Amino acid sequence: MHKHRIVIVGGGFGGLFAARGLCGSDYDVTLLDKRNFHLFQPLLYQVATGILTVGDISAQQRVVLRKCKNVRTLMSTAYDIDPQRKIIHHERGELAYDTLIVATGVKHQYFGHDEWRHNAPGLKTIEHALEMRHRIFRAFELAEGESDPDRRRRLLNFVVVGAGPTGVELAGALGELAQRIMVGDYRAIDSRDARITLIEGADRVLPAFDPRLSKKAQRYLEQLGVEVRTQCMVQDIAAGRVQLQQGEEVETLEAETILWAAGVQVSAFGRILAKRTGEETDRGGRFLVQPDLSLPNHPDIHVVGDLAHFSLGEGRSLPGLAPVAIQQGEYLAKTFKRRLKNKPGKPFRYFDKGSMAIIGRYRVVGQIGGMRVTGFTAWFLWAVVHVWSLIEPGQRLSVTLHWLWRFMGRTADRLITGNPPKTSNILKARGIDPKTFERAP
Amino acid sequence: MHKHRIVIVGGGFGGLFAARGLCGSDYDVTLLDKRNFHLFQPLLYQVATGILTVGDISAQQRVVLRKCKNVRTLMSTAYDIDPQRKIIHHERGELAYDTLIVATGVKHQYFGHDEWRHNAPGLKTIEHALEMRHRIFRAFELAEGESDPDRRRRLLNFVVVGAGPTGVELAGALGELAQRIMVGDYRAIDSRDARITLIEGADRVLPAFDPRLSKKAQRYLEQLGVEVRTQCMVQDIAAGRVQLQQGEEVETLEAETILWAAGVQVSAFGRILAKRTGEETDRGGRFLVQPDLSLPNHPDIHVVGDLAHFSLGEGRSLPGLAPVAIQQGEYLAKTFKRRLKNKPGKPFRYFDKGSMAIIGRYRVVGQIGGMRVTGFTAWFLWAVVHVWSLIEPGQRLSVTLHWLWRFMGRTADRLITGNPPKTSNILKARGIDPKTFERAP
Incomplete structure (x- = not known):
């Protein structure tokens, strides 16, 4: 008899933490992602503004999961699902699952103005x-x-x-x-x-x-x-x-x-999943998940992170934040491990550690529990929490280093990459034949 | 009367070190480069193999030259020169020079097989x-x-x-x-x-x-x-x-x-300079420079680095290495500063500090003076020399950190970037209409 196969689609916070939680368990786990790396999205704007480098906020999933011999990482894009046959179709083949975790998140959108x-x-x-x-x-x-x-x-x-x-x-x-x-x-x-x-x-x-x-x-x-x-x-x-x-x-x-x-909209795979399963979604296309994060009519399919609409009652639902996705991924891993021991599952509960936004050096606003924090204390807390949350230990050092830079008024990486214009094209645009400058053979 | 204008075309080793050397002098210096950053090319292969990140080996020229108020950095591509009127044409305008330093180097080539x-x-x-x-x-x-x-x-x-x-x-x-x-x-x-x-x-x-x-x-x-x-x-x-x-x-x-x-070939601007000046080049298109790095018939134009053929007699010439370009840039800055004091110039002399190649951890071969070095000692020396040569002080720390990583069997950045295939394209390639999955409005 084969081991119970868990397939995780998407290696963001929800997917990666589910995979990490299942590390060393008796499940046969496959993490499917179209990228070969996990991205620490909350700090992405710091790459956009030159404060951090790309390597600081991205970690190769297979390196994070290197020691988890029961977890396989596969770089490929899932493009369809057959929930009856329990098969994921991806760019490079098929994957059969017994239990599926969908964590493909959201992408940004222009409210119908894609031309923007x-x-x-x-x-x-x-x-x-x-x-x-x-x-x-x-x-x-x-x-x-x-x-x-x-x-x-x-x-x-x-x-x-x-x-x-x-x-x-x-x-x-x-x-x-x-x-x-x-x-x-x-x-x-x-x-x-x-x-x-x-x-x-x-x-x-x-x-x-x-x-x-x-x-x-x-x-x-x-x-x-x-x-x-x-x-x-x-x-x-x-x-x-x-x-x-x-x-x-x-x-x-x-x-x-x-x-x-x-503005965000659900991922392409999210839309495909909705169509193939016929499960109910909210106005934004997010799945109305059960208290154990499964889909109502497909108990073998679970949705975590930004793609899940987890109701808190009274029309409220959990926000699309990294800590929610992380806790949901960890929750599923724990629940599945309990199943192996025939222990009953518990419903998911989100523990709100608070949220913060940094506006500049010393300029942070945050709410932790019922408390509001601002200024230097909040800034220090913000930095510690974020450095601590990074996936790879080495990145903590590197990010700290780059933040010290910034503190001193430097940045890590302001390069304008992407090939600059070719000289021959500049010449052509000015009516000069580039061949003029070719050397005689 | 305006200050004497020195224009430097190209911000590689030769150009950047010339600009640095002229920092604070009585010259009006413009560094023209199509990129906004200098690249530490000898370590480029370490980015290609994931050991270092892009930010480790590139430095924004204007940050390096921040304190040099007499040096202006301009990001634009030079595409033509008028040596009679002493004007450089670049993508975004013209630049007049009294003295010109050309340091546009070489690019790689396929020996006539561009299709490769x-x-x-x-x-x-x-x-x-x-x-x-x-x-x-x-x-x-x-x-x-x-x-x-x-x-x-x-x-x-x-x-x-x-x-x-x-x-x-x-x-x-x-x-x-x-x-x-x-x-x-x-x-x-x-x-x-x-x-x-x-x-x-x-x-x-x-x-x-x-x-x-x-x-x-x-x-x-x-x-x-x-x-x-x-x-x-x-x-x-x-x-x-x-x-x-x-x-x-x-x-x-x-x-x-x-x-x-x-295989390398001279830069596009090198070819243009040859045509417009009629100066002699070697088989590879490099300029046969005078002992003071000027062009024989254009004493106001100097060529440094990979684009210069500096004869050592007996058919030998200086190799296309970073230390050669650095010393030539520094030499020109020193020579021009002597001129301001009406001191005579001296011919350029290259001081060969040796060369090394690293093949792996502890595996380095090098020659320093007449001495050959290999193994651990050479490796240590290699690392110290390279870290020391980095332009920005912060990079020394960052590169040391990443080398320690590698030492421990890790890498800094193995990401496969560039957009992954779009789900809609994968679907189309498989004969599935992506519209199938669009949500009803």
């Missing part, structure tokens, strides 16, 4: 973060070489759309770059002339936090030169400009760099 | 290194999921073309990955089954080194499972296979991953 994508990149993957980093630092480089004052002003205008934790942290990091870290780096421009605008549809930043913390966060942002616009909607985005509506007024901001930190 | 480029990436830029890294780690990932033994074997075959320092170090790092660092990471494959072949046209590896060191290097490589083939020529490269000729014999190697470490 090119002009306002989002922040869900490493590639997004690098794209943002290129755009941010490229704008400063181009401004340095620009003689036209209007164009220079536009190059130094930055707009961040969405003032949830990601948008607030991104705008704060941008403010710190411009107001502190990059001061003195340029000759023709002053980085402090950069204008950063944070747009939010709700009536305050960090709408999920205590209103007093929202107020504090807004003050911190303003100290870093960020202009906060609440109750403000984006009507349109095009290259170099964003059209806003605030009450009755419509305004167009000219900005070279527009960054998107608003 | 796609199947055998080279190693001159960060993008190349990341491309190599993707291919190397992707091959192992695909092998892990491959059931067909022939295809699996091909996925685990690696070919490195060229056994100069880059090729030898790359093959050695690959050998160490497969034989030591990655052992135990996979379930279906054993990384030690990887077969690494190093191809060299000359009769020994490291042809520029003492023959006894070549012999030692070859022994080191073989200890790491690298198969060395000397007097072996590449006849053709296609996707997944390379055709070799050794004496009369022709053989085809099946290998998913083919890495190119042979």
Whole structure:
């Protein structure tokens, strides 16, 4: 008789912690992910702003799970499922499961305006973060070489759309770059002339936090030169400009760099799972899971993390945060191990350790239990908690190091990568035949 | 009267050290580079093999030169020059110079076989290194999921073309990955089954080194499972296979991953400079510079680094190494500063501190003065010299940290980045309409 096979689709927080929890157990576990690495998403904006490097916040799943001989890692994209035959179809074959954990999360979305994508990149993957980093630092480089004052002003205008934790942290990091870290780096421009605008549809930043913390966060942002616009909607985005509506007024901001930190939608595999199982989802496409995180009509399928709608009653549900996904992954591992010993399962309960948002050095707002924390203490707590949460021990050292850098007004990695224009193309664009310069044989 | 304007084209070793040397002087200096960062090229192969991260070996020029108020950094690509009017044309405008330093170096080439480029990436830029890294780690990932033994074997075959320092170090790092660092990471494959072949046209590896060191290097490589083939020529490269000729014999190697470490050609701007000035170049296109690194008929134009052919007499010239470029950049800065004091210039003299190649942990060959060094001592010396040579103080700490990792059998960053295939494309390729899974509005 074969061992009970658990397949985990997705190696984010939910999937990876489920796999880690099942390490050494009597289950045959396969972790399927389209990437070969786990991403510490809450710090992604620090890669986008040059504070941390890519390696600091990503860990190869197979290295994390190296010692777990019962866990296999497979890099491939799941694209379909047959819940009757209990088979996952992936890019490179099929996988049969006895129990399935789906942890494919969410991606960002543009509320039906996919055409905005090119002009306002989002922040869900490493590639997004690098794209943002290129755009941010490229704008400063181009401004340095620009003689036209209007164009220079536009190059130094930055707009961040969405003032949830990601948008607030991104705008704060941008403010710190411009107001502190990059001061003195340029000759023709002053980085402090950069204008950063944070747009939010709700009536305050960090709408999920205590209103007093929202107020504090807004003050911190303003100290870093960020202009906060609440109750403000984006009507349109095009290259170099964003059209806003605030009450009755419509305004167009000219900005070279527009960054998107608003709105998520479920992953492609989430939609496929919904179709194939016919299970109920909420308006956002998240699965209404049972208290043990299984699907009502498919007790062998479990959904964790951002893809799960875990009801708290009264129309409330758990938020899409890393700690929720981690605890759900760990919970499933524990539950499955109890099953092997024929112990009954318990329903999932989330232990809320609190949430925090960092806006700059010493500028952190947080709520821990019923307590609100701000300022230096919160900043220190924030740093300790985040360093401690990193997956690989080595990363703790490296991130600490890079934060010390930043503390001293340096950054780890502001490179503009992606191939620069080819000389031959520049020549062609100017009507010069590149062959002119070929050497005689 | 305006200050004397020195324009430096290219921010590699030669250009950056010239700019640093002119820091605080009475010259008006502009450093023009198409990238916003300097690259520590001798360690690029360590990024390609996951040992170091991108941030470890690249430094933003403007951060390095932050305190040099007389030095301006401009990110733009130079595409033409008018030596009569003393003007550089670049992507974003023109730059007038009184004195010009050209340090645009070389790029890799395929000896007339540009069609090999796609199947055998080279190693001159960060993008190349990341491309190599993707291919190397992707091959192992695909092998892990491959059931067909022939295809699996091909996925685990690696070919490195060229056994100069880059090729030898790359093959050695690959050998160490497969034989030591990655052992135990996979379930279906054993990384030690990887077969690494190093191809060299000359009769020994490291042809520029003492023959006894070549012999030692070859022994080191073989200890790491690298198969060395000397007097072996590449006849053709296609996707997944390379055709070799050794004496009369022709053989085809099946290998998913083919890495190119042979052959360089001058940069595009180098060719343009030759055409516009009519100055003499050697067979490789490098400029025959005067003892003061100026061009014979253009005493206001100086060429440093890989683009310069500095004759040592008897047909010999200085090699294209980082220390040569560094010393030439520093020499020019010193010479120009002497001029301000009306002191006469001295001819350039290269001080050879020796050269080393690292093949793996404790496996280093080097020659320092007349002395040959190998083994642990050489390894230690190699590490100290390289860490010391890094541009930014912070990088010294970070690189030391990552080398300690590697020492302990870890790597810094083996991520396969670049967007993975989209689920909708996978579905389409399998005849499934992605719209099937769209949610009803």
